[in-house]
Amino acid sequence: MNQENRYDLLVVGGGINGAGIARDAAGRGLSVLLCEQDDLASHTSSASTKLIHGGLRYLEYKEFGLVRKALQERETLLRAAPHIxxxxxxxxxxxxxxxxxxxxxxxxxxxxxxxxxxxxxGSRGIDMRRHAAGAPLIDSIRRGFVYSDGWVDDARLVVLNALDAKERGATILTRTKLVSAQRNNGEWQALLRRADGSTFDVRARAVANAAGPWVGEVLHGALGREARHSVRLVKGSHIVTKRLFEHDHAYIFQNPDKRIIFAIPYEHDFTLIGTTDVEYRSDPAKVSIDGDETRYLCESINRYFKRHISPADVQWTYSGVRPLLEEEGAANASAVTRDYKLELDNTAGAPLLSVFGGKITTFRKLAEEAAGLLCGALGHEANTWTAHEALPGGDIANARFEPFAQAFAKRHAWLPVALTRRYARAYGTRAERVIGPAQALADLGTEVAPGIYEAELRYLRDAEWATRAEDVLWRRSKLGLHVEPGTIAEVGAAIDRWFATACVSEAASH
Incomplete structure (x- = not known):
């Protein structure tokens, strides 16, 4: 086996926890390989409610430690990537x-x-008859409260962590699955399988199992190990409708069943509504919303809004399986903790760290703790560093997005206004790399799909591991929502053709 296939750390899983661990560990000087069986953020990490929040409702379950940890992370994350x-x-x-x-x-x-x-x-009480947020609501609601949390483009957050890991020396392999791994002479010998079915061996001094809903499957199957902890799989589904209100606030609604539902401004033209909590026992890769969940979310909204919605108003849905930390005494899915446990098995001097549970808001702290445990087990001394480092594109002066966006638009006045705004939001300071030397719209190449030019597709392929239309339309962006009804298949096919032909033509030119 050649030296190129040896690493300090093999990370299994390209969701937010795996990408965060890879980033942190690479920044501490470890050689890192991350493998993900699908695309980055293909599953749970692109199916969140897209909030950076402390979890107000967890206070009712006396989860004060988790809430405090999440609240501390909010502003750290907002400073790290103010564009997303x-x-x-x-x-x-x-x-x-x-x-x-x-x-x-x-x-x-x-x-x-x-x-x-x-x-x-901070929070305050409001008179719904005078506040803009009261106008869409039923007249009997006269009082309310307003408080702060944060919004995040969850799938892009995963990609930016992977990109930062790569730029710090990590190797990121998407559509590459861990088949098996065994301890051998103080290290792990692992077999990985590519999408085309071919396999190859790698060796690593340590393994981090951050496979999310598959953490138990990877442990018992590929790694052949037992664990002290386990996860409880809970499906969370969301619906997206045309915009239900004009202001920029989000709503948090209380339900009679003690659950809460969010209604959030989404992609300018839409409202995001979620989420459900349903026990799930099937394949996490095949999760989808069911009719009962759709009706539940519609009914939850209809208790509050004057304008009622029905399943016919739903423009798009998405579902994800949350791998929640299993604990005794949690009778229903809503009561299961959103905290996490890191389990370190250092048998035979080849550490294995498994991640159970977690939530997107606390991913950086989880990754910091995981990297610290792994470095300690490997005898590698390195300081923590991620709390004060921007993510790629997030190095915006004073973390103030609007002045940055205005300056970016001024520098590239030839770009359409909507495209300028989207580039600034999606890529931050890296938008300059997307545009490259272009001085006019024609310089961005062919408009492969509405609002999607070759220059952007090339960047997404070369820098962000995009290989097909789905990666572009639903994870690197949500442009799929803005496609004219009935044309999504055509748009996707055009992007897929570009990936296929561009790769072939560029390979031939070399």
Whole structure:
């Protein structure tokens, strides 16, 4: 086996935890290989409610430690990537029959003060008859509360972590599955399989199992190990409708079953509604919303909005399987903790770290703890570093996106306004790399699909591991939502043809 196939750390899983661990470990000087059986963020990590939040409702379950940890992370993340994360104000209408006002005020007071805030304003009570957020709601709602959390483009967050890991020396292999791994002479010998069915061997001093819903399957199957912890698979589904309100606040609605539902401004023209909590026992790769979930989400919205929606109004849906940390006493899915456990098995001097549970808001802290455990087990001394480092494209002065976006638009006045804004939001300071030397729209190449030029596809292929239309339309962006109804297959086929022909023609030219 040649030296190129030896690494300090093999990370299994290209979701947010795997990408975060790869980034942190590479930044500490470890040689890292990450393998993901599908595309980056193909599953749970692109199916979140897309919030950077402390988890207000977890206070009811006395999860004060988790909430504090998540609240501390909000502003750290907002500073690290202000192009894909930004503050969002949430409105909670008061329904006296569900939770008393004093209890909500007390919860919001704790939420405001469990961690230091600099970027986010605190909570307050509002008169729904005077606040813009009251207009779409039924007239009987006269009182409410407003508080702060953050929004995140979850799939892009995963990609940026993987990109940073790569730029710090890591190797990122998408559509590459771990088949098996065994300890041998103080290291792991692993067999990986590519999408074309070919296999190859690698060796690693340590393995990090961050396979999300598949963490147990990887442990018991590919690694042949047992574990002290396990995960409980819970399906969370979301629906997307045409925009239900004009203002820029989000809503958090209380349901009679004690669950909460969010209604969030989404992709300018839409409203994102979710999520459900349903026990799941099938293949996580085949998860999808069912009719009961769709009706539940519509009914939850209809309790509050004057304008009612039905399943016929749903433009798009997505579902993900959350690998929640299994614990005793959690009778229903909503009560299962969103915290995580890191299990380190250092048998025979070849460490194996497995990740159980977690949530997107705490991924950086999880990765920092995981990398620390692995470095300790490998005898590698290195300091923590991710708390104050921007993600690719996030090195925006004072983390202020709007001045950056305005300056970017001024430099590239030849770009259509909507495209300028999208490039700035998606890529931050890396948007200059997407555009390259172009001085006019024609310089970006053929418009392969509406608003998608060759220059961007080339960047996504070369820098962000995109290989097909689905990667571009639903993970690197949400442009699939904006495609004219009935033409998504045609648009996807055009992008797939570009990937196929561009790769062939460029290979031939070399």
């Amino acid at each position: 994360m930004w503050p969002l104000r949430f409105v909670m209408p008061h329904m006296p029959n569900l939770r008393p006002a004093w209890l909500i005020r007390m919860g919001l007071f704790l939420y405001d003060h469990l961690a230091k805030r600099e970027l986010l304003p």
